[in-house]
Amino acid sequence: MKHTLTPQRYLILLCVMLTASVGDTLLSHGMSQVGPVSIHHLGLLFVALKNPWVISGILLLLGFFASYLTALSWADLTFVLPSTAFGYVVVALLSRFWLHETISFYRWLGIILIVCGVGFVANGPSLTEKAQPAEAAQ
Amino acid sequence: MTAASTLVTWTTILTVAGTAIAGDVLTAKAMRNIGDLDIIRAKSGLSGAIKAVVGSTTFLLGVLCMALSFFSLLFTLSNVDVSLAAPASASLTFIGNAVAAKLFLHENVDRRRWLAALFVCAGVALLAK
Numbered sequence: 099m100k101h102t103l104t105p106q107r108y109l110i111l112l113c114v115m116l117t118a119s120v121g122d123t124l125l126s127h128g129m130s131q132v133g134p135v136s137i138h139h140l141g142l143l144f145v146a147l148k149n150p151w152v153i154s155g156i157l158l159l160l161g162f163f164a165s166y167l168t169a170l171s172w173a174d175l176t177f178v179l180p181s182t183a184f185g186y187v188v189v190a191l192l193s194r195f196w197l198h199e200t201i202s203f204y205r206w207l208g209i210i211l212i213v214c215g216v217g218f219v220a221n222g223p224s225l226t227e228k229a230q231p232a233e234a235a236q
Numbered sequence: 237m238t239a240a241s242t243l244v245t246w247t248t249i250l251t252v253a254g255t256a257i258a259g260d261v262l263t264a265k266a267m268r269n270i271g272d273l274d275i276i277r278a279k280s281g282l283s284g285a286i287k288a289v290v291g292s293t294t295f296l297l298g299v300l301c302m303a304l305s306f307f308s309l310l311f312t313l314s315n316v317d318v319s320l321a322a323p324a325s326a327s328l329t330f331i332g333n334a335v336a337a338k339l340f341l342h343e344n345v346d347r348r349r350w351l352a353a354l355f356v357c358a359g360v361a362l363l364a365k
Binding site for chain 2: 167168170171172174175176177178179180183186190202204205207208209210211212214215216218219221222223226
Protein backbone atom coordinates (compact mmCIF):
# COMPACT_ATOMS: atom_id res chain seq x y z
CA MET A 99 0.00 0.00 0.00
CA LYS A 100 1.33 3.40 -0.93
CA HIS A 101 0.81 6.01 1.78
CA THR A 102 -0.55 9.12 0.18
CA LEU A 103 -1.90 12.12 2.01
CA THR A 104 -5.41 13.51 2.19
CA PRO A 105 -5.96 17.21 1.39
CA GLN A 106 -6.41 17.84 5.15
CA ARG A 107 -2.94 16.40 5.84
CA TYR A 108 -1.36 18.48 3.08
CA LEU A 109 -2.95 21.43 4.88
CA ILE A 110 -1.15 20.40 8.10
CA LEU A 111 2.16 20.27 6.16
CA LEU A 112 1.40 23.73 4.76
CA CYS A 113 0.91 24.92 8.37
CA VAL A 114 4.31 23.39 9.28
CA MET A 115 5.92 25.33 6.40
CA LEU A 116 4.22 28.67 6.99
CA THR A 117 3.92 28.97 10.78
CA ALA A 118 7.64 28.47 11.49
CA SER A 119 8.88 30.95 8.91
CA VAL A 120 6.22 33.62 9.50
CA GLY A 121 6.55 33.12 13.29
CA ASP A 122 10.32 33.67 13.13
CA THR A 123 9.81 36.76 10.96
CA LEU A 124 7.27 38.22 13.41
CA LEU A 125 9.55 37.51 16.40
CA SER A 126 12.45 39.16 14.58
CA HIS A 127 10.30 42.22 13.75
CA GLY A 128 9.05 42.45 17.35
CA MET A 129 12.53 42.11 18.88
CA SER A 130 13.86 44.83 16.57
CA GLN A 131 11.23 47.14 18.12
CA VAL A 132 12.11 46.05 21.68
CA GLY A 133 15.84 46.60 21.15
CA PRO A 134 18.92 44.59 22.10
CA VAL A 135 18.67 42.49 25.30
CA SER A 136 21.85 42.24 27.36
CA ILE A 137 22.65 39.88 30.23
CA HIS A 138 22.36 42.83 32.65
CA HIS A 139 18.88 43.81 31.41
CA LEU A 140 17.06 40.49 31.17
CA GLY A 141 13.89 42.24 32.38
CA LEU A 142 13.55 43.54 28.82
CA LEU A 143 12.48 40.01 27.84
CA PHE A 144 9.30 40.52 29.90
CA VAL A 145 8.72 43.83 28.12
CA ALA A 146 9.10 41.90 24.85
CA LEU A 147 6.24 39.63 25.93
CA LYS A 148 3.91 42.66 25.76
CA ASN A 149 4.84 43.40 22.16
CA PRO A 150 2.00 42.29 19.81
CA TRP A 151 4.48 41.14 17.13
CA VAL A 152 6.33 38.98 19.67
CA ILE A 153 3.03 37.56 21.01
CA SER A 154 1.88 36.75 17.46
CA GLY A 155 5.26 35.14 16.71
CA ILE A 156 5.08 32.95 19.84
CA LEU A 157 1.50 31.88 19.01
CA LEU A 158 2.53 30.94 15.48
CA LEU A 159 5.56 28.97 16.76
CA LEU A 160 3.25 27.08 19.15
CA GLY A 161 1.05 26.36 16.13
CA PHE A 162 4.16 25.15 14.28
CA PHE A 163 5.07 22.70 17.06
CA ALA A 164 1.51 21.34 17.23
CA SER A 165 1.28 20.83 13.46
CA TYR A 166 4.83 19.38 13.32
CA LEU A 167 3.95 16.79 16.00
CA THR A 168 0.68 15.98 14.23
CA ALA A 169 2.55 15.45 10.94
CA LEU A 170 5.11 13.18 12.65
CA SER A 171 2.28 11.00 13.97
CA TRP A 172 1.34 9.90 10.41
CA ALA A 173 4.43 10.60 8.30
CA ASP A 174 8.14 9.74 8.35
CA LEU A 175 10.68 12.21 9.74
CA THR A 176 12.50 12.17 6.37
CA PHE A 177 9.20 13.15 4.72
CA VAL A 178 8.30 15.97 7.12
CA LEU A 179 11.73 17.62 7.52
CA PRO A 180 12.17 18.79 3.90
CA SER A 181 8.76 20.44 4.27
CA THR A 182 10.04 22.46 7.23
CA ALA A 183 13.00 23.56 5.06
CA PHE A 184 10.50 25.03 2.61
CA GLY A 185 10.00 27.71 5.27
CA TYR A 186 13.42 29.14 4.33
CA VAL A 187 12.05 29.67 0.82
CA VAL A 188 8.95 31.40 2.20
CA VAL A 189 11.13 33.77 4.28
CA ALA A 190 13.32 34.56 1.25
CA LEU A 191 10.29 35.25 -0.95
CA LEU A 192 8.65 37.38 1.78
CA SER A 193 11.84 39.40 2.12
CA ARG A 194 12.00 39.87 -1.68
CA PHE A 195 8.41 40.79 -2.43
CA TRP A 196 7.21 42.28 0.90
CA LEU A 197 10.33 43.89 2.33
CA HIS A 198 11.84 44.54 -1.14
CA GLU A 199 15.22 43.10 -0.18
CA THR A 200 17.64 42.00 -2.86
CA ILE A 201 18.13 38.25 -3.31
CA SER A 202 21.50 37.24 -4.73
CA PHE A 203 22.05 34.66 -7.47
CA TYR A 204 23.27 32.14 -4.84
CA ARG A 205 20.09 32.57 -2.81
CA TRP A 206 17.88 31.99 -5.87
CA LEU A 207 19.95 28.86 -6.54
CA GLY A 208 19.44 27.76 -2.90
CA ILE A 209 15.68 28.34 -3.24
CA ILE A 210 15.56 26.22 -6.42
CA LEU A 211 17.51 23.39 -4.73
CA ILE A 212 15.17 23.37 -1.68
CA VAL A 213 12.07 23.39 -3.93
CA CYS A 214 13.54 20.43 -5.88
CA GLY A 215 14.34 18.61 -2.60
CA VAL A 216 10.78 19.10 -1.31
CA GLY A 217 9.43 17.98 -4.71
CA PHE A 218 11.40 14.71 -4.51
CA VAL A 219 9.77 13.60 -1.24
CA ALA A 220 6.34 15.13 -1.90
CA ASN A 221 5.79 12.66 -4.76
CA GLY A 222 6.81 9.62 -2.70
CA PRO A 223 5.07 7.64 0.04
CA SER A 224 4.72 9.54 3.33
CA LEU A 225 5.19 6.56 5.67
CA THR A 226 7.46 3.50 5.71
CA GLU A 227 5.57 0.20 5.66
CA LYS A 228 5.97 -1.70 8.93
CA ALA A 229 5.20 -5.38 9.54
CA GLN A 230 3.37 -4.56 12.76
CA PRO A 231 1.26 -1.47 13.31
CA ALA A 232 2.49 0.97 15.93
CA GLU A 233 0.89 0.63 19.29
CA ALA A 234 -1.48 3.40 20.18
CA ALA A 235 -1.01 5.19 23.44
CA GLN A 236 -3.35 4.49 26.29
CA MET B 237 41.77 31.25 12.41
CA THR B 238 44.00 29.06 14.62
CA ALA B 239 43.67 25.28 14.85
CA ALA B 240 42.27 25.63 18.39
CA SER B 241 39.56 28.11 17.39
CA THR B 242 38.67 25.97 14.36
CA LEU B 243 38.28 23.00 16.70
CA VAL B 244 36.04 25.03 19.05
CA THR B 245 33.96 26.33 16.11
CA TRP B 246 33.28 22.88 14.66
CA THR B 247 32.79 21.25 18.09
CA THR B 248 30.06 23.75 18.95
CA ILE B 249 28.44 23.44 15.48
CA LEU B 250 28.49 19.63 15.76
CA THR B 251 26.96 19.87 19.25
CA VAL B 252 24.11 22.00 17.90
CA ALA B 253 23.50 19.56 15.03
CA GLY B 254 23.88 16.45 17.24
CA THR B 255 21.40 17.61 19.87
CA ALA B 256 18.96 18.79 17.16
CA ILE B 257 19.13 15.37 15.46
CA ALA B 258 18.60 13.58 18.81
CA GLY B 259 15.61 15.87 19.51
CA ASP B 260 14.03 15.26 16.09
CA VAL B 261 14.54 11.49 16.20
CA LEU B 262 13.26 11.10 19.77
CA THR B 263 10.22 13.26 19.02
CA ALA B 264 9.49 11.31 15.83
CA LYS B 265 9.91 8.01 17.71
CA ALA B 266 7.51 9.21 20.43
CA MET B 267 4.89 10.27 17.88
CA ARG B 268 5.20 6.93 16.07
CA ASN B 269 4.65 5.05 19.35
CA ILE B 270 1.70 7.25 20.32
CA GLY B 271 -0.01 6.74 16.95
CA ASP B 272 -2.09 8.91 14.65
CA LEU B 273 -3.01 12.07 16.58
CA ASP B 274 -6.05 12.65 14.33
CA ILE B 275 -7.52 9.32 15.49
CA ILE B 276 -6.67 9.96 19.16
CA ARG B 277 -8.24 13.43 18.95
CA ALA B 278 -11.39 11.98 17.39
CA LYS B 279 -11.64 9.41 20.21
CA SER B 280 -10.50 11.34 23.29
CA GLY B 281 -10.66 14.99 22.23
CA LEU B 282 -7.86 17.56 22.19
CA SER B 283 -7.10 17.09 25.91
CA GLY B 284 -6.68 13.34 25.36
CA ALA B 285 -4.24 13.97 22.50
CA ILE B 286 -2.24 16.46 24.58
CA LYS B 287 -2.17 14.00 27.52
CA ALA B 288 -0.91 11.20 25.25
CA VAL B 289 1.92 13.40 23.91
CA VAL B 290 3.00 15.01 27.20
CA GLY B 291 2.83 11.65 29.01
CA SER B 292 5.48 10.12 26.73
CA THR B 293 8.97 9.97 28.26
CA THR B 294 10.54 9.73 24.80
CA PHE B 295 8.78 12.93 23.77
CA LEU B 296 9.99 14.76 26.91
CA LEU B 297 13.56 13.56 26.24
CA GLY B 298 13.21 14.84 22.68
CA VAL B 299 12.07 18.26 23.90
CA LEU B 300 15.01 18.31 26.35
CA CYS B 301 17.42 17.65 23.45
CA MET B 302 15.72 20.40 21.40
CA ALA B 303 16.18 22.81 24.32
CA LEU B 304 19.86 21.78 24.61
CA SER B 305 20.24 22.38 20.87
CA PHE B 306 18.70 25.84 21.21
CA PHE B 307 21.01 26.85 24.07
CA SER B 308 24.09 25.39 22.33
CA LEU B 309 23.10 27.40 19.24
CA LEU B 310 22.98 30.55 21.38
CA PHE B 311 26.44 29.67 22.76
CA THR B 312 27.73 28.98 19.25
CA LEU B 313 26.38 32.28 17.94
CA SER B 314 28.26 34.13 20.68
CA ASN B 315 31.55 32.63 19.41
CA VAL B 316 31.05 31.92 15.71
CA ASP B 317 29.75 34.10 12.85
CA VAL B 318 26.06 33.52 12.20
CA SER B 319 26.78 33.21 8.46
CA LEU B 320 28.77 30.03 9.21
CA ALA B 321 27.01 28.66 12.30
CA ALA B 322 23.39 28.80 11.10
CA PRO B 323 23.71 27.16 7.64
CA ALA B 324 26.40 24.69 8.76
CA SER B 325 24.35 23.39 11.71
CA ALA B 326 21.11 23.35 9.65
CA SER B 327 22.76 21.47 6.76
CA LEU B 328 24.43 18.94 9.06
CA THR B 329 21.10 18.43 10.83
CA PHE B 330 19.34 17.56 7.54
CA ILE B 331 21.95 14.99 6.50
CA GLY B 332 22.30 13.61 10.06
CA ASN B 333 18.51 13.23 10.33
CA ALA B 334 18.38 11.14 7.15
CA VAL B 335 21.09 8.82 8.55
CA ALA B 336 19.51 8.68 12.04
CA ALA B 337 16.01 8.06 10.62
CA LYS B 338 17.35 5.07 8.70
CA LEU B 339 19.36 3.70 11.65
CA PHE B 340 17.07 4.34 14.60
CA LEU B 341 13.56 4.76 13.14
CA HIS B 342 14.11 2.16 10.37
CA GLU B 343 12.57 4.50 7.82
CA ASN B 344 12.83 3.59 4.17
CA VAL B 345 15.30 6.32 3.16
CA ASP B 346 15.36 5.58 -0.56
CA ARG B 347 17.29 7.39 -3.31
CA ARG B 348 14.55 9.99 -3.58
CA ARG B 349 14.84 10.92 0.14
CA TRP B 350 18.65 10.96 0.08
CA LEU B 351 18.51 13.32 -2.89
CA ALA B 352 15.98 15.48 -1.04
CA ALA B 353 18.26 15.66 2.04
CA LEU B 354 21.29 16.56 -0.11
CA PHE B 355 19.41 19.17 -2.16
CA VAL B 356 17.92 20.80 0.96
CA CYS B 357 21.33 20.72 2.69
CA ALA B 358 23.02 22.44 -0.29
CA GLY B 359 20.09 24.86 -0.65
CA VAL B 360 20.26 25.94 2.99
CA ALA B 361 24.04 26.50 2.67
CA LEU B 362 23.50 28.65 -0.44
CA LEU B 363 20.76 30.73 1.23
CA ALA B 364 23.36 31.98 3.74
CA LYS B 365 25.58 33.42 0.98
